[in-house]
Amino acid sequence: MSTSFRERHVAIVGGGLVGILAVLYFAKRGWAVSLFELREDLRVQGNKKNILHRSINLALSARGLSALKNATHGLDEKVLEFAIPMKGRMIHSGEGKLKSQPYGVFGECIYSVEREILLELLLNTAAKFMNVKMYFQHQLKRCDFDIGKLEFENKKTGKQVEYSADLIIGADGAFSTVRTQIMRTVRMDYSQEYISHAYLELIVPPKVNDNGEEEFAMDPNHLHIWPLHSFMMIALPNRNKSFTCTLFMPFEKFDAIKTEDDLMEFFKKYFPDSIPLLGEDRLKKEYFRNPKGSLMSVKCKPYHYKDRAIIIGDAAHSMVPFYGQGMNCGFQDVEILDGIFEEYNISAVRNDDKLALALEEYTRRRYPDAISICDLAMYNYIEMRSSVINPWYLLRRQVEGTLYRLFPRGVIPLYTMISFSTMRYSEAMQRWQRQGFWLNMIGLPLLTAGAAASIWIGYCQFRRVYPWVMNYLSSHLHSNLVSIYLCLLSY
Numbered sequence: 001m002s003t004s005f006r007e008r009h010v011a012i013v014g015g016g017l018v019g020i021l022a023v024l025y026f027a028k029r030g031w032a033v034s035l036f037e038l039r040e041d042l043r044v045q046g047n048k049k050n051i052l053h054r055s056i057n058l059a060l061s062a063r064g065l066s067a068l069k070n071a072t073h074g075l076d077e078k079v080l081e082f083a084i085p086m087k088g089r090m091i092h093s094g095e096g097k098l099k100s101q102p103y104g105v106f107g108e109c110i111y112s113v114e115r116e117i118l119l120e121l122l123l124n125t126a127a128k129f130m131n132v133k134m135y136f137q138h139q140l141k142r143c144d145f146d147i148g149k150l151e152f153e154n155k156k157t158g159k160q161v162e163y164s165a166d167l168i169i170g171a172d173g174a175f176s177t178v179r180t181q182i183m184r185t186v187r188m189d190y191s192q193e194y195i196s197h198a199y200l201e202l203i204v205p206p207k208v209n210d211n212g213e214e215e216f217a218m219d220p221n222h223l224h225i226w227p228l229h230s231f232m233m234i235a236l237p238n239r240n241k242s243f244t245c246t247l248f249m250p251f252e253k254f255d256a257i258k259t260e261d262d263l264m265e266f267f268k269k270y271f272p273d274s275i276p277l278l279g280e281d282r283l284k285k286e287y288f289r290n291p292k293g294s295l296m297s298v299k300c301k302p303y304h305y306k307d308r309a310i311i312i313g314d315a316a317h318s319m320v321p322f323y324g325q326g327m328n329c330g331f332q333d334v335e336i337l338d339g340i341f342e343e344y345n346i347s348a349v350r351n352d353d354k355l356a357l358a359l360e361e362y363t364r365r366r367y368p369d370a371i372s373i374c375d376l377a378m379y380n381y382i383e384m385r386s387s388v389i390n391p392w393y394l395l396r397r398q399v400e401g402t403l404y405r406l407f408p409r410g411v412i413p414l415y416t417m418i419s420f421s422t423m424r425y426s427e428a429m430q431r432w433q434r435q436g437f438w439l440n441m442i443g444l445p446l447l448t449a450g451a452a453a454s455i456w457i458g459y460c461q462f463r464r465v466y467p468w469v470m471n472y473l474s475s476h477l478h479s480n481l482v483s484i485y486l487c488l489l490s491y
C-alpha cells in the first residue's frame with residue numbers, strides 16, 4: 001500500500017459531453033483532473049463550425065438530468081433553461097395529417113437540447129474548478145497504463161508530448177483510442193456492428209408570421225416523426241425556432257438520389273408536407289452539401305484495466321440513436337462510477353488500494369445495462385419507423401398505459417422505464433419482457449373471447465332481423481356440408 005498522500009491525478013481523454021461531465025464529478029471529489037481533447041476549444045470564437053459536425057440537438061431525459069443534478073448544484077436546472085420540452089411524438093402521415101402520441105400517461109416529457117449549448121455550459125462549469133486543467137488539440141496516441149503514461153500529439157505544434165496520471169479515463173467516443181490501448185493489454189470481448197442505414201441532417205427554418213415575427217413552423221413541444229416502415233425522418237426543435245430534421249434511411253436509397261429532380265421526386269412521394277417547411281431551395285442545397293453519417297453499435301467487456309484505466313460513454317457502448325439514450329446512458333455511467341467510488345470509499349488522496357475492486361465492480365454492474373440499451377436502441381428503430389402506425393402496437397400501448405394508470409407499480413410502459421426513470425436498463429428490459437408475456441397470456445384469450453362474443457352477438461342480431469336469410473342459408477349450408485362429408489368418406 002502506498003504511503004504518500006498526494007492528490008490523485010486522473011487524466012480524462014475526450015472532451016465530449018461524457019468526458020466533461022466526468023471532469024465535474026472527479027473535480028468535486030478533489031482529484032487533480034486533466035482533460036485532453038483532440039479538437040479546438042468550442043468556446044473560442046470561430047471554432048464551433050469545425051467541432052459541431054453532427055447531431056445538432058439531442059433528447060435529454062431522466063437519466064441525463066439526474067447525472068447533471070448530482071454533478072454540481074443546479075446544473076440540471078441551468079440546462080433546462082435552454083431546453084425545449086417534448087411531451088410526445090407527432091406522427092406525420094405525409095399528406096399533412098398529424099397525430100399526437102404522448103410519451104407518458106402523467107404528462108412526462110423529454111427535452112430537446114442543443115449539443116453546442118450543453119458542451120459550452122459543461123466546459124464553463126469545469127473551468128471554474130481550480131483542480132482542473134484542460135488541454136485542447138491534444139490527440140492521444142498511446143498509453144502505458146502500468147506506469148500511467150500517456151503520449152499525445154499536440155495538433156497545434158505537431159509535437160509529441162507526455163503526461164502521467166494515476167487513473168486514465170477513456171471518454172473518447174465510438175472510435176476510442178483508450179479502448180484500443182486497453183485491448184492490447186486485456187482479453188477484451190469486442191463487437192462492432194454497422195447498420196445498413198445512414199443519417200442526414202436538414203433544417204426547417206422558423207416561419208415569419210403576419211407581424212413579421214419568427215415562430216416555429218410546427219408544434220415545438222413534440223418530436224416529429226414521418227414513419228415510412230423501412231425508413232423515416234424526425235425533427236427536434238431548437239431554441240432559435242428552427243427544427244433539426246434527421247433523415248434515416250438505407251445507404252442505397254441515399255445513393256439512388258443523384259440529382260435535384262430525383263430528390264424532389266423522392267420528397268414529393270414520401271414527405272410531401274415537409275417540402276414547404278424545409279423550403280425547396282434550401283432542401284436541395286442541404287441535401288447535397290450535408291454529410292451522411294453512418295450508425296453503429298459497439299459492445300465490449302471489460303471496461304477497466306486493474307486500477308489504472310476505465311472507458312465510459314460511447315467509448316464503452318456506442319449505440320444507434322433511436323432511443324435517444326447515447327448521451328443519457330453516458331451521463332449515467334459517470335453518476336454510477338461516482339456512486340461506486342463512494343461505496344468503496346475511494347478518496348482523492350493515495351491512501352487505499354480498493355480502486356481496482358471499484359473499477360471491477362463498475363464493469364460487473366454496468367455491462368448488462370449497456371448491452372440492454374444497445375439492443376433496445378436497435379429495437380426502437382423498428383418502433384419509430386413502423387410500429388407507431390401499427391394498430392396492434394397502438395393497442396398494446398393503450399392497454400399498458402391504462403394499466404400503468406391503474407397500477408403504477410405493476411405495469412410500467414417500456415418508454416417510461418427507459419426515459420422517465422433511472423431504473424437499470426437491464427431491469428427495464430426484463431420487466432418489459434415479463435409484462436409482454438403476461439399481456440399475451442391474459443390479453444390474447446381475452447381478445448379471442450371478446451371477438452367470439454362480438455361475432456355471436458352480431459350473429460344473434462342478424463338472425464333476429466333477417467330470419468328468412470338464416471333459414472335459407474342453414475338449409476343450403478347443411479345440405480352442402482352433408483355432400484362434402486359424403487364425398488370425403490367415399491374418397
Ligand SMILES: Cc1cc2nc3c(=O)[nH]c(=O)nc-3n(C[C@H](O)[C@H](O)[C@H](O)COP(=O)(O)OP(=O)(O)OC[C@H]3O[C@@H](n4cnc5c(N)ncnc54)[C@H](O)[C@@H]3O)c2cc1C
Nearest residue numbers: 014016017018038059140172173313314324325326327328
Ligand atoms: C444522429 C445522432 C443523434 C443522437 N441523438 C441522441 C439523443 O437524442 N439523445 C442522446 O442521449 N444521445 C443521442 N445521440 C448519441 C450521443 O451523441 C452520444 O452518445 C454522445 O455524444 C456520446 O458522448 P461521448 O462524450 O461519450 O462521445 P463523443 O461525443 O463522441 O466525444 C468524444 C470526444 O473525444 C474526442 N477524441 C476522440 N479521440 C480522441 C483522442 N485520440 N484524443 C483526444 N480526444 C479524442 C473527440 O474529439 C470528442 O470530442 C445521438 C447520436 C447521433 C449520431
